[in-house]
Amino acid sequence: MSTVSKIVPFGSGAHIVETACSSLALAARGLNTLEAKFSDREFSAAFLRLVGIIINVRGRVIVTGIGKSGIVARKMTATLTSTGTPALFLHPADAGHGDLGMVTPDDVVLMLSHSGESTELGPIIHYCKRFGVPLLAMTAQAQSTVAEAADVCMLMPAVREACPNMLAPTTSTTLQMAFGDALAMSLMEMRGFSADDFYKFHPNGRLGAQLVKVRELMSAGSDVPRVCEDSSLLDATIEMTRARLGGTAIVDQGGQLIGAFTDGDLRRAVTGKQNLTDAVGRFMTVTPQSIGPDELASEALRIMHDRNITLLFVCEDGDLVGALHMHDLLHAGVA
Structure with a gap:
């Protein structure tokens, strides 16, 4: 009873x-x-x-x-x-x-x-x-x-x-x-x-995680994998392995993002029996999705879910300034 x-x-x-x-x-x-x-x-x-x-x-x-x-x-x-x-x-x-x-x-x-x-x-x-x-x-x-x-x-x-x-x-x-x-x-x-002010008073917990900015979580400087369009598949593979983010940015001579090359692109290239000396520009994703450094990290996670990707490059006025992996977001508690 x-x-x-x-x-x-x-x-x-x-x-x-x-x-x-x-x-x-x-x-x-x-x-x-x-x-x-x-x-x-x-x-x-x-x-x-x-x-x-x-x-x-x-x-x-x-x-x-x-x-x-x-x-x-x-x-x-x-x-x-x-x-x-x-x-x-x-x-x-x-x-x-x-x-x-x-x-x-x-x-x-x-x-x-x-x-x-x-x-x-x-x-x-x-x-x-x-x-x-x-x-x-x-x-x-x-x-x-x-x-x-x-x-x-x-x-x-x-x-x-x-x-x-x-x-x-x-x-x-x-x-x-x-x-x-x-x-x-x-x-x-x-x-x-503003939301920035709110974050100053709520740096911990779930509220803080939802208000953190992309620049606070992204890899920057030499930690951002990047190669030029005419670099070889082998060079791109070495750069991807070094950074361990599952991909690399393709930039022009001015440092602006023009493409992306990921583990998936590499597997498709190898399956097609391409020569590792071929230029990576032939296999890159043109004009990849990017995000600004002052955007909310929660917005970056939304884009990743919508695009079914795990790596997002960060650009400011077209220049590559960072890279953000989904693992970084999840580790920070962004959901």
Whole structure:
């Protein structure tokens, strides 16, 4: 007998699924309500003031909240930090025991509180007022302590919680999370935060691998196999063996890529009983696929998959500058 069947009456599975779907429907409805709030002139004006203060702050965004709002605040801190806005999470319980020292007059405090009346936030509010630190707030209660103390208050819409007892924060925290993401994306847009910037903050892991550039993985200089068009098949074979990339570039006198000769081309030439003194230019692939050094490595992998090749030459203004093998991409975690 399953664990579920021991807990709930037989035949109530449909009701459980219905409850889950109802929770999702309430979350979706809440998000639509939040989106509609941006059509309100007062709300959108407050949002623009919020963004303006954060974008111009010389220090950091100190994000704080208690309970479920605190958990959302931690996630918001991580998203802001990784997208170009320096941020720190301040736990209200630790604030009054020395951690308020991390807040400087150059910072701004972003406070999350659904009720706006959490007593743990009191010391932070008093500190902001005493030392002139801008206080930004997100709350659902316009007449609350947090709302009245804030320099800018984002009044979140009243929504129905998914909890049947209307106690556990569910829909409201979903809105807080979504608003945090919207704020971070707006700040990214204003900063012109690019994929290159994102990679600087995510050099490790899969995200970093997808943002690495071709020039960071390619072979360069003498490690790039190359021969001239009139070189012999034997010379091309020796060059391919030296570089161990499964092929060689064919370049003109100016060093520009004009062809490619691979292991497969060599096998076909040998099968045809060609003389190894014949010019490699007769057997090369003309105008082979190439890629620029500043393209994403993930784009190089896509080209290799589409063309069913394992070696890609790297060119800049037509000049051969590197070679990239699929093994290099896979070893770096590009997928």
